Amino acid sequence: MSEEFKRTEIESLGEFKLIERINEKFKLKNKSSIIGIGDDAAVLNFDDKQIVVSSDILLEGVHFDLSYAPLPHLGYKAVSVNVSDIAAMNAIPTQITVNISISNRFSVEAVDALYEGINHACEDYNVDLVGGDTTASKEGLVISITAIGKADAKDITLRNGAGKNDIICVTGDLGAAYLGLQVLEREKQVFLSNPEMQPELDRYSYIVQRQLKPEAKTNIIHELRELNIKPTSMIDVSDGLASEVLHLAKSSNCGMVVYEDKLPVDDESFKTAEEFNMNIVTCALNGGEDYELLFTIQQDDFEKLKNHSNIHTIGYVTDSKSGNKLVTRSGTVAELKAQGWKHF
Amino acid sequence: MSEEFKRTEIESLGEFKLIERINEKFKLKNKSSIIGIGDDAAVLNFDDKQIVVSSDILLEGVHFDLSYAPLPHLGYKAVSVNVSDIAAMNAIPTQITVNISISNRFSVEAVDALYEGINHACEDYNVDLVGGDTTASKEGLVISITAIGKADAKDITLRNGAGKNDIICVTGDLGAAYLGLQVLEREKQVFLSNPEMQPELDRYSYIVQRQLKPEAKTNIIHELRELNIKPTSMIDVSDGLASEVLHLAKSSNCGMVVYEDKLPVDDESFKTAEEFNMNIVTCALNGGEDYELLFTIQQDDFEKLKNHSNIHTIGYVTDSKSGNKLVTRSGTVAELKAQGWKHF
Numbered sequence: 001m002s003e004e005f006k007r008t009e010i011e012s013l014g015e016f017k018l019i020e021r022i023n024e025k026f027k028l029k030n031k032s033s034i035i036g037i038g039d040d041a042a043v044l045n046f047d048d049k050q051i052v053v054s055s056d057i058l059l060e061g062v063h064f065d066l067s068y069a070p071l072p073h074l075g076y077k078a079v080s081v082n083v084s085d086i087a088a089m090n091a092i093p094t095q096i097t098v099n100i101s102i103s104n105r106f107s108v109e110a111v112d113a114l115y116e117g118i119n120h121a122c123e124d125y126n127v128d129l130v131g132g133d134t135t136a137s138k139e140g141l142v143i144s145i146t147a148i149g150k151a152d153a154k155d156i157t158l159r160n161g162a163g164k165n166d167i168i169c170v171t172g173d174l175g176a177a178y179l180g181l182q183v184l185e186r187e188k189q190v191f192l193s194n195p196e197m198q199p200e201l202d203r204y205s206y207i208v209q210r211q212l213k214p215e216a217k218t219n220i221i222h223e224l225r226e227l228n229i230k231p232t233s234m235i236d237v238s239d240g241l242a243s244e245v246l247h248l249a250k251s252s253n254c255g256m257v258v259y260e261d262k263l264p265v266d267d268e269s270f271k272t273a274e275e276f277n278m279n280i281v282t283c284a285l286n287g288g289e290d291y292e293l294l295f296t297i298q299q300d301d302f303e304k305l306k307n308h309s310n311i312h313t314i315g316y317v318t319d320s321k322s323g324n325k326l327v328t329r330s331g332t333v334a335e336l337k338a339q340g341w342k343h344f
Numbered sequence: 345m346s347e348e349f350k351r352t353e354i355e356s357l358g359e360f361k362l363i364e365r366i367n368e369k370f371k372l373k374n375k376s377s378i379i380g381i382g383d384d385a386a387v388l389n390f391d392d393k394q395i396v397v398s399s400d401i402l403l404e405g406v407h408f409d410l411s412y413a414p415l416p417h418l419g420y421k422a423v424s425v426n427v428s429d430i431a432a433m434n435a436i437p438t439q440i441t442v443n444i445s446i447s448n449r450f451s452v453e454a455v456d457a458l459y460e461g462i463n464h465a466c467e468d469y470n471v472d473l474v475g476g477d478t479t480a481s482k483e484g485l486v487i488s489i490t491a492i493g494k495a496d497a498k499d500i501t502l503r504n505g506a507g508k509n510d511i512i513c514v515t516g517d518l519g520a521a522y523l524g525l526q527v528l529e530r531e532k533q534v535f536l537s538n539p540e541m542q543p544e545l546d547r548y549s550y551i552v553q554r555q556l557k558p559e560a561k562t563n564i565i566h567e568l569r570e571l572n573i574k575p576t577s578m579i580d581v582s583d584g585l586a587s588e589v590l591h592l593a594k595s596s597n598c599g600m601v602v603y604e605d606k607l608p609v610d611d612e613s614f615k616t617a618e619e620f621n622m623n624i625v626t627c628a629l630n631g632g633e634d635y636e637l638l639f640t641i642q643q644d645d646f647e648k649l650k651n652h653s654n655i656h657t658i659g660y661v662t663d664s665k666s667g668n669k670l671v672t673r674s675g676t677v678a679e680l681k682a683q684g685w686k687h688f
Contacts, residue, residue: 034394039502039595040432040579041398041493050378051395054385056477057443057488063479088384099401099488133400135407144401144443144488149385158383236384251383 008108018108019134022115026122026129030094032150033128042130044095049150054085060140068184068199071110073213075117078143081238083125084216084291086149088236090157093218095130096122099144101137114143117213125218155230157295162233162252166296166317169231171217171310173264174241175280178287179272180204180211206268214291220311227304231295240286243338244294245315246324252296255322258315258336261329285326286339352452362452363478366459370466370473374438376494377472386474388439393494398429404484412528412543415454417556419461422487425582427469428560428635430493432580434501437562439474440466443488445481458487461557469562499574501639506577506596510640510661513575515561515654517608518585519624522631523616524548524555550612558635564655571648575639584630587682588638590668596640599666602659602680605673629670630683 010018023037035043044051058064058078066074079096086093098118102111111134122129127147187199201208216236224231233252235244241263249256263284273280296317297305305311315327324336354362367381379387388395402408402422410418423440430437442462446455455478466473471491531543545552560580568575577596579588585607593600607628617624640661641649649655659671668680 035502040429041396041435041491043433043500044395044397045497046390046395048391051388051390052385053388053439053441053475053490053492055441055443055475055488055490057445057479057486059445059479059481059486061482062445085384089387091385095397097397097399097490099399101401101403101406101486131397131399135401135403137403138405138484140482142401142403142445142486142488144399144486146397146399146441146490147385148397153389156387158379234384 006109010102010104010106010108010111013108015134018111021108022111022134025115025119028128029126030128032094033130036128036130042095042097044130044148046150050153050156052086052089052091052149052151052156053146054082055144055146056082057142057144059142066141068188069212071113072117072120075114076121076213078145079118079121079125080214080216080291082145082147083127083218084236084238086147087216087218087221088234088293089149089151090155090221090224090231090234091149091151092221093125093127093147093149095128095148097146098129098132100132101135101142103137103139105139106141125216157231157234159233159235159248159251162248162254162296162317164254164317164319166232166298167302167313168245168256168258168294168296168315168317169311169313170237170241170264170292170294171220172290172292173266173269174237174290174292175273175283175287176207176210176266176269177214177289178283179269179276180207180209182276183208183272184211204268204272206266207272211289214289216291217293220293229297229301229304231297234293234295237290237292237294238288240288240338241290241294242285242336245336246338248294248296249324253320255318255320255324256315256336257318257325257327259327262312262314264312350453354446354448354450354452354455357452359478362455365452366455366478369459369463372472373470374472376438377474380472380474386439386441388474388492390494394497394500396430396433396435396493396495396500397490398426399488399490400426401486401488403486410485412532413556415457416461416464419458420465420557422489423462423465423469424558424560424635426489426491427465427471427562428580428582430491431560431562431565432578432637433493433495434499434565434568434575434578435493435495436565437469437471437491437493439472439492441490442473442476444476445479445486447481447483449483450485469560501575501578503577503579503592503595506592506598506640506661508598508661508663510576510642511646511657512589512600512602512638512640512659512661513649513655513657514581514585514608514636514638515564516634516636517610517613518581518634518636519617519627519631520551520554520610520613521558521633522627523613523620524551524553526620527552527616528555548612548616550610551616555633558633560635561637564637573641573645573648575641578637578639581634581636581638582632584632584682585634585638586629586680589680590682592638592640593668597664599662599664599668600659600680601662601669601671603671606656606658608656
């Protein structure tokens with residue numbers, strides 16, 4: 001067996017050695033990380049900052065499919081999903097804890113690959129891995145991550161602050177991760193029916209990347225600070241834009257109007273939607289897993305970011321009586337609805 | 345079907361309603377909990393305190409067996425396990441986040457029962473549930489909890505501070521949870537071979553309770569503050585006393601001597617060990633899941649707690665050259681070894 005496919009059984013290493021092996025690859029970077037892994041708990045210090053905490057759990061077969069998700073990408077994505085929630089509070093992520101449960105189907109090398117992605121994400125987001133738990137599972141892989149971030153109290157942005165006439169903004173583009181998933185699922189079916197077929201993914205590299213290795217928009221938080229803009233409300237786009245718009249509107253007790261022709265969509269997403277005979281607007285509104293930031297700003301702040309290449313204004317805030325509306329390309333006004341995704 | 349056994353499918357409620365149902369039962373109690381569940385992340389404020397964070401994951405079939413663990417007890421235990429790690433830092437627990445994954449085998453009422461135990465623990469430990477994630481699993485129940493606590497920087501106690509001639513202390517009693525597990529496993533086998541048999545647990549109520557619904561020793565942390573004692577090192581007893589003594593010795597670069605006849609054991613544990621033909625000392629040293637606190641104090645502090653009914657002195661600290669020793673009842677000195685538990 002070649003070195004490339006070396007397989008070491010986790011049992012042969014033991015739990016403590018496995019944890020040591022993981023830990024030695026992680027170094028603390030943040031001043032707020034006083035003690036990391038190795039004691040009963042991590043110790044953090046934020047002086048006069050407020051702390052934000054968010055936690056998510058991902059299960060094999062429910063949230064990810066290892067037949068097309070490479071382990072380093074999966075590790076990266078698991079961190080992104082949580083860091084995105086910290087960014088959605090207008091806060092700076094600083095630490096994560098990672099709990100994983102793995103069956104003996106996985107080798108030590110597989111665990112290494114997963115943590116390689118986690119480490120890569122820690123570098124990109126400048127966060128420290130400060131704790132966690134590694135245990136056996138009867139089958140499959142479970143990843144549960146808690147992310148911690150900091151912000152001055154005055155900067156923290158909740159979902160409930162949108163006011164009438166505020167402008168609705170979204171970062172990046174929408175629907176790509178969902179369309180990437182369609183491509184991956186199709187190629188998986190092709191492969192299952194004929195294992196000699198190799199997946200054709202070159203033409204879909206952007207949307208596949210958006211599905212497998214999404215990036216949290218922490219850079220936008222730093223840019224908003226520099227532009228001296230505090231959003232009036234903010235949420236990250238995990239369940240689909242429409243669902244998140246409705247969340248902001250409900251929390252802020254207002255209505256929202258979104259323009260179909262303002263929804264940012266990448267060219268590759270557009271072409272793939274055509275190929276799959278899907279409506280690109282439906283994909284952009286309900287696709288989910290975009291991990292973009294959706295936020296509202298006061299009109300006075302509009303000038304400061306109207307030329308920002310990666311922030312798009314897609315509508316405006318009305319009062320709650322007016323409800324939530326989608327203005328179509330043809331000018332028709334329809335009720336904005338979320339299809340959402342049912343986990344249960 | 346009677347009201348008592350009402351079963352509501354989670355699917356009929358949906359994810360958002362299920363989360364709402366859970367959340368409305370939890371109220372924030374701590375000044376440091378600024379924003380709890382309901383936004384992208386929780387917001388906390390600790391002023392000039394340091395923060396400690398610990399995280400654990402528990403899986404059905406690996407860490408617990410629902411054939412004898414009632415769901416409220418399991419919820420309580422999952423919180424205790426994490427809060428115990430915070431106490432082991434000599435810190436006060438303040439918040440938890442709870443991620444659960446459940447299959448459609450579980451009803452809404454089952455989720456309610458689990459959170460009833462979590463809520464009960466939050467009351468007992470005065471911690472706030474401030475976030476988490478609820479998702480589907482393909483099968484089985486997964487609970488992943490992150491606990492957060494606070495302490496003045498000067499109070500935080502690590503594993504690495506034990507010094508020569510310090511006194512080794514342990515709270516409560518040892519081995520009970522392990523023996524409780526033996527009883528539960530035996531009764532399960534009896535039940536499986538004859539479902540008409542009802543389990544006989546009355547005689548084992550203490551040790552069964554210690555297995556199913558252990559309590560973290562947060563009260564000891566408050567008492568140590570009042571006695572003006574700062575332990576020189578501390579750890580909680582999760583894998584068995586011997587294993588934890590070795591952890592403290594290794595981290596503190598010292599040796600430790602433990603006296604067999606000083607190990608605190610409850611009468612019910614003693615009798616049950618006899619009944620099972622087990623060595624009670626082995627159970628006390630290696631049983632695990634005690635969730636007691638093991639710590640070292642300076643000799644000067646001994647007078648302050650020598651009459652404490654729930655803290656027992658079990659040995660003393662030597663130098664690293666002397667190794668770790670167990671002095672048996674007959675006066676023989678043996679090497680102290682940890683049998684430990686292999687998860688993998």
